[in-house]
Amino acid sequence: MAELTVKNLEKKASTISLRRKPRWGETIIQGLLFFSGFFSIFITLGIVYELGKEALLFFQMPGVDLLATLTTTEWKPHVNKFGIWPLLTSTLMTTLIAMAIAIPLGMGVAVYLSEYAIPKVRSTLKPILEILAGIPTIVYGYFALTFMTPLLREIFGKDVVQIYNTGSAGLVMGILILPLISSMTEDALSAVPRSLREAAYAMGATKLEVALQIVVPAALSGIAAAIIVGISRAVGETMIVAVAAGAGPNFTFSPFIGAETITGHIVRISGGDLSYDSIDYNSIFALGLFLFIITLVLNIISQAIVRRFREVYE
Amino acid sequence: MSLNWALSLSYSINPDYTYMKSELTWQEFIITRAIKASGYSAIVFVALIFFFLLREGLPTLGEVSFSNLVSTRWYPIEDYFGIVPLITGSLIVTIGAALVAIPFGIGTAIYIAEIAPRWMREILKPLVELLGGLPSVVLGFLGILVFSPWLRVFLDLPTGLTALTGSLLLGGIAVPTVVSVAEDALDTVPRSYREGAWALGATKWQTIWRVTLPAARSGVLTGVMLGVGRAIGETMAVMMVTGNAPVLALSLGSLFSPVRTMTATIAAEMGEVASGSVHYHTLFFIGLVLFLISLAVNVAASAVVFRSKKRAERILS
Incomplete structure (x- = not known):
């Protein structure tokens, strides 16, 4: 904007042309931005193509049947039993437990940071929260196995809680997801215009009433999006469940029993020696595709929610 | 939406003002404390993991x-x-x-x-x-x-x-x-x-x-x-x-x-x-x-x- 000073303008006034000047630098920059936007489309399509291609090979193998995969409850690749439910229920268990921790705490953190905390407290708490997002997932995994599990065994009894269990994996996963949810929710809360708060204060509402009954409902679409992102991260989380949730598919709804999740199964299978084109190898892609579909469905739901509850200000 | 809510609040105010107020603040007190506590829970988690890492990792300095x-x-x-x-x-x-x-x-x-x-x-x-x-x-x-x-x-x-x-x-x-x-x-x-x-x-x-x-x-x-x-x-x-x-x-x-x-x-x-x-x-x-x-x-x-x-x-x- 340096050329916009009065002096420059006066100098240029005699020669000025009203036709739009081509700005090559800006055209290039916009082209680059356009390219980086489109790159993500290509990557996503590439991933879908690759997963779909290999998963198709799996379902074409003898002894594999899509219907049986979706309806039976035994996953035993050695005897050609590929029922996805035992992997799915444990994924569901860990995700549910994680969200039971992360949603209430995340909301609390976000409301506190956006509505209550003075700037100084906020500037300390936010980086600390983001540290939680940066701790290696493998450390979380062993935190679950050697800290949370003994704690659960102490509380519920050693006969009830197995060494590997979905409960401790889910609890620790909740801690991992907490910063993601709280930081996205806080962004949504602080985007609510100040005038809404002031109107409520003027009507005599207390601080808590303003926070919970004005600001939170107004930011509902952002909060819903945060929760969905959190869920899809929990579904895809790998290392914690691979370490702490146990190996071996197990059709159970008890949080105290070891059960392998979809991601945990992929890790265990891919860690071993796999021959190319074996049935195990191809099953990994089918499971990957399955995870992708879950994520896709969650995204569609979140889009619908955001559109339904979106409130426009200004 | 928010205005509607605020109106309904003013209608629901009880004539027995002191009673209303004390109940409201008592509830508010608890919820506010809960929100504050969860705000600080992040520190607890970070401290917990830090403590866990110290407990398991610090002995190395004596052994190696x-x-x-x-x-x-x-x-x-x-x-x-x-x-x-x-x-x-x-x-x-x-x-x-x-x-x-x-x-x-x-x-x-x-x-x-x-x-x-x-x-x-x-x-x-x-x-x-x-x-x-x-x-x-x-x-x-x-x-x-x-x-x-x-x-x-x-x-x-x-x-x-x-x-x-x-x-x-x-x-x-x-x-x-x-x-x-x-x-x-x-x-x-x-x-x-x-x-x-x-x-x-x-x-x-x-x-x-x-x-x-x-x-x-x-x-x-x-x-x-x-x-x-x-x-x-x-x-x-x-x-x-x-x-x-x-x-x-x-x-x-x-x-x-x-x-x-x-x-x-x-x-x-x-x-x-x-x-x-x-x-x-x-x-x-x-x-x-x-x-x-x-x-x-x-x-x-x-x-x-x-x-x-x-x-x-x-x-x-």
């Missing part, structure tokens, strides 16, 4: 001599516990990932928020979020099977499992987080700021670079921190594609050779060590070092955010 720890040889079977090659491995992969994720992520966010027409936005935003939800184990597996062979042929390397492969893959994993948070931040910049800049004759790019981006700086940096944080903490994908050779990575050339990161070392070796052994403690010590590194990065970044935010506010208010 300091000169051994800072040596350049990691070969635990013969008691060589030099963690320097692991640190350089992590650094080179993470810096590479940040160099991919930051320009790409912010560029995509700017494109989606400022330049793309509305219909394009409706397609791009969900797609990026979908990419962010993809499990890293799936991406890592695709990295081994598709990306690293391609990179090996393309760059004519002896192996495709290199620091560069890890950087690019991790960068790709971090991009959606950066885009999602940064785009939200750009989106909340009031339209009047842009209109003011346009009225002064600024071009679209000048508006983006000098008005919108500085105004959204804090949110953009949060996105970068969350994305890079995910890259630092990512274990599985890195272990799959970086080749896992504990070699000292100091020159630019080591970008094209296998490296081993700290997280991959912990993940690969933890399953095979005896609990309480020297090796076990050293692996947790590595976790502790990693924790301290990400703490330092976070504190430094938030210091930058706070300074620049004040400056942006001064300019724009």
Whole structure:
């Protein structure tokens, strides 16, 4: 904007042309931005193509049947039993437990940071929260196995809680997801215009009433999006469940029993020696595709929610 | 909606004012305390994990001599516990990932928020979020099977499992987080700021670079921190594609050779060590070092955010 000073303008006034000047630098920059936007489309399509291609090979193998995969409850690749439910229920268990921790705490953190905390407290708490997002997932995994599990065994009894269990994996996963949810929710809360708060204060509402009954409902679409992102991260989380949730598919709804999740199964299978084109190898892609579909469905739901509850200000 | 609520509140006020008020404040007291407590719960969790790492990792300092720890040889079977090659491995992969994720992520966010027409936005935003939800184990597996062979042929390397492969893959994993948070931040910049800049004759790019981006700086940096944080903490994908050779990575050339990161070392070796052994403690010590590194990065970044935010506010208010 340096050329916009009065002096420059006066100098240029005699020669000025009203036709739009081509700005090559800006055209290039916009082209680059356009390219980086489109790159993500290509990557996503590439991933879908690759997963779909290999998963198709799996379902074409003898002894594999899509219907049986979706309806039976035994996953035993050695005897050609590929029922996805035992992997799915444990994924569901860990995700549910994680969200039971992360949603209430995340909301609390976000409301506190956006509505209550003075700037100084906020500037300390936010980086600390983001540290939680940066701790290696493998450390979380062993935190679950050697800290949370003994704690659960102490509380519920050693006969009830197995060494590997979905409960401790889910609890620790909740801690991992907490910063993601709280930081996205806080962004949504602080985007609510100040005038809404002031109107409520003027009507005599207390601080808590303003926070919970004005600001939170107004930011509902952002909060819903945060929760969905959190869920899809929990579904895809790998290392914690691979370490702490146990190996071996197990059709159970008890949080105290070891059960392998979809991601945990992929890790265990891919860690071993796999021959190319074996049935195990191809099953990994089918499971990957399955995870992708879950994520896709969650995204569609979140889009619908955001559109339904979106409130426009200004 | 909010006005309706406020009206209904004023109707419901009980004539017995003192009774109403004391009950309300009593409830409020509890809920407010609960909100405050959960606000501080983050500190409890960080402290808990820090304490856990200290408990498991600190004994190393007594068991392994300091000169051994800072040596350049990691070969635990013969008691060589030099963690320097692991640190350089992590650094080179993470810096590479940040160099991919930051320009790409912010560029995509700017494109989606400022330049793309509305219909394009409706397609791009969900797609990026979908990419962010993809499990890293799936991406890592695709990295081994598709990306690293391609990179090996393309760059004519002896192996495709290199620091560069890890950087690019991790960068790709971090991009959606950066885009999602940064785009939200750009989106909340009031339209009047842009209109003011346009009225002064600024071009679209000048508006983006000098008005919108500085105004959204804090949110953009949060996105970068969350994305890079995910890259630092990512274990599985890195272990799959970086080749896992504990070699000292100091020159630019080591970008094209296998490296081993700290997280991959912990993940690969933890399953095979005896609990309480020297090796076990050293692996947790590595976790502790990693924790301290990400703490330092976070504190430094938030210091930058706070300074620049004040400056942006001064300019724009």
